[in-house]
Amino acid sequence: MSVTEMIEKAGVVGCGGAGFPTYAKLRNGVEYFIINGAECEPLLCTDRFIMRNFAANVVSAICAVNGEIGAKHCCVALKESYGEEIKALTSAIEESGAPISLHLLRSFYPAGDEQIIVYEITGRVVPSGGIPPDVGCVVSNVATMLASYDAISGKPFISKYLTVNGEVKNPLIVNAPIGAPLTECLSLAGGAAIEDYCVLLGGPMMGKIVAKEALTGMTVTKTTSGIVVLPPDNRLANIQRMSVEHMSRRAQAACIRCSQCSDLCPRNLLGHLMEPHKIMRRLALRRNPEELPLDDEVVRSAALCCECGICELVACPMELQPRRINALLRKRLSAEGIRYPKGLGQKKTHPFIEMRKVPTGRAAARAGVYKYQKRKIDAFAEARPESVVLPMTQHVGSPCKPLLPDGADVSRGQLIAASPEGKLGSSVHASIDGKIEILHDAIRISSERRGG
Ligand code: SF4
Numbered sequence: 001m002s003v004t005e006m007i008e009k010a011g012v013v014g015c016g017g018a019g020f021p022t023y024a025k026l027r028n029g030v031e032y033f034i035i036n037g038a039e040c041e042p043l044l045c046t047d048r049f050i051m052r053n054f055a056a057n058v059v060s061a062i063c064a065v066n067g068e069i070g071a072k073h074c075c076v077a078l079k080e081s082y083g084e085e086i087k088a089l090t091s092a093i094e095e096s097g098a099p100i101s102l103h104l105l106r107s108f109y110p111a112g113d114e115q116i117i118v119y120e121i122t123g124r125v126v127p128s129g130g131i132p133p134d135v136g137c138v139v140s141n142v143a144t145m146l147a148s149y150d151a152i153s154g155k156p157f158i159s160k161y162l163t164v165n166g167e168v169k170n171p172l173i174v175n176a177p178i179g180a181p182l183t184e185c186l187s188l189a190g191g192a193a194i195e196d197y198c199v200l201l202g203g204p205m206m207g208k209i210v211a212k213e214a215l216t217g218m219t220v221t222k223t224t225s226g227i228v229v230l231p232p233d234n235r236l237a238n239i240q241r242m243s244v245e246h247m248s249r250r251a252q253a254a255c256i257r258c259s260q261c262s263d264l265c266p267r268n269l270l271g272h273l274m275e276p277h278k279i280m281r282r283l284a285l286r287r288n289p290e291e292l293p294l295d296d297e298v299v300r301s302a303a304l305c306c307e308c309g310i311c312e313l314v315a316c317p318m319e320l321q322p323r324r325i326n327a328l329l330r331k332r333l334s335a336e337g338i339r340y341p342k343g344l345g346q347k348k349t350h351p352f353i354e355m356r357k358v359p360t361g362r363a364a365a366r367a368g369v370y371k372y373q374k375r376k377i378d379a380f381a382e383a384r385p386e387s388v389v390l391p392m393t394q395h396v397g398s399p400c401k402p403l404l405p406d407g408a409d410v411s412r413g414q415l416i417a418a419s420p421e422g423k424l425g426s427s428v429h430a431s432i433d434g435k436i437e438i439l440h441d442a443i444r445i446s447s448e449r450r451g452g
Pocket residue numbers: 261264265266267268274276304305306307308309310311312322323326
């Protein structure tokens with residue numbers, strides 16, 4: 001079986017983003033194989049933990065994968081401030097003797113964005129509407145490489161490392177079986193340090209705020225990167241709580257057409273035709289993003305937005321939300337099957353691209369989470385839940401279908417669900433021993449129910 005097939009069989013998906021199945025990303029004939037260790041979002045430090053503690057496994061997986069895809073250059077990109085991680089990777093690379101280089105990045109946001117990292121390393125620009133292979137690159141990340149190492153060793157993708165940070169008693173890294181309750185991960189951090197709180201799923205720039213009550217019932221998925229406990233009145237919660245109507249009314253009334261959102265937009269700086277201030281101008285003529293016509297070129301350019309959040313959390317002096325408006329438009333465009341034509345409107349990179357990089361500390365400060373940013377998290381715990389709930393969609397592609405009947409006994413690592421053959425998708429394996437219960441769009445495994 002090839003390395004790619006082993007990775008497919010193990011159900012590995014990209015740990016750093018939307019969950020694109022890793023096997024489908026690995027292409028032969030590219031020039032660069034880039035592994036992202038930049039850990040883009042402030043407050044999350046899972047990838048740093050992985051690089052410090054599992055550098056040899058990560059390097060071994062990079063060698064195995066590149067042995068198959070045969071890229072000429074193999075490079076791990078991480079921040080120049082990551083002293084211990086640089087040391088751990090350097091010695092693992094030296095020991096392996098593999099021609100893997102380290103590319104050190106400044107500490108800016110979004111350094112770990114796929115298209116930014118391609119530009120930083122190769123000087124090439126992924127064309128608007130395109131993907132890294134268009135310029136000879138495959139990008140993965142260190143957590144995905146660790147999961148690939150397990151896959152090559154015959155272990156399916158059944159657990160996830162995640163950061164638990166913010167207003168918790170003991171911030172830490174948790175390794176949790178996929179499907180573990182998020183409340184259990186929070187308990188391992190000693191629980192919330194404040195009585196009233198909300199929870200950020202993911203990082204402050206791109207994550208989603210949920211009420212503390214909503215956390216019960218939510219579980220770790222293949223793409224969970226972290227949970228951050230925040231006071232309920234923090235800036236991120238206030239922004240996300242605002243209704244679409246209210247947000248649109250504010251945009252109409254308060255946008256001063258300063259174009260700072262476009263000036264700092266990383267996609268715009270790469271030369272893509274992404275000009276959020278123009279979308280805001282269009283919105284001034286309508287009541288709601290739902291009413292913006294999708295045949296308008298400016299409206300369609302929302303498809304180029306990577307939802308990094310710089311425009312609304314860092315750039316806009318009026319605290320408006322171009323990112324959220326773009327996200328609503330992207331949903332509409334995707335529902336209509338409208339794709340952005342590759343390369344349309346592509347310009348040269350902006351001459352100020354270097355000086356307009358947003359320092360990570362500034363991004364954290366603007367998001368109102370700077371006080372948690374400087375923590376170095378070394379504490380670690382394993383979650384051992386008695387039951388897990390595994391969603392059938394944790395990845396890009398076709399949802400999985402259960403392969404076993406309700407009530408079947410399963411063992412940890414056993415294949416329990418798969419996407420239809422021939423379709424882009426992934427498989428799901430039991431992350432604990434137990435008895436399965438088929439739910440509407442998930443499978444529950446309860447260890448206490450095993451054997452009746
Ligand atoms: S979220 Fe804003 S800054 Fe980021 S890519 Fe989209 S428009 Fe640009």
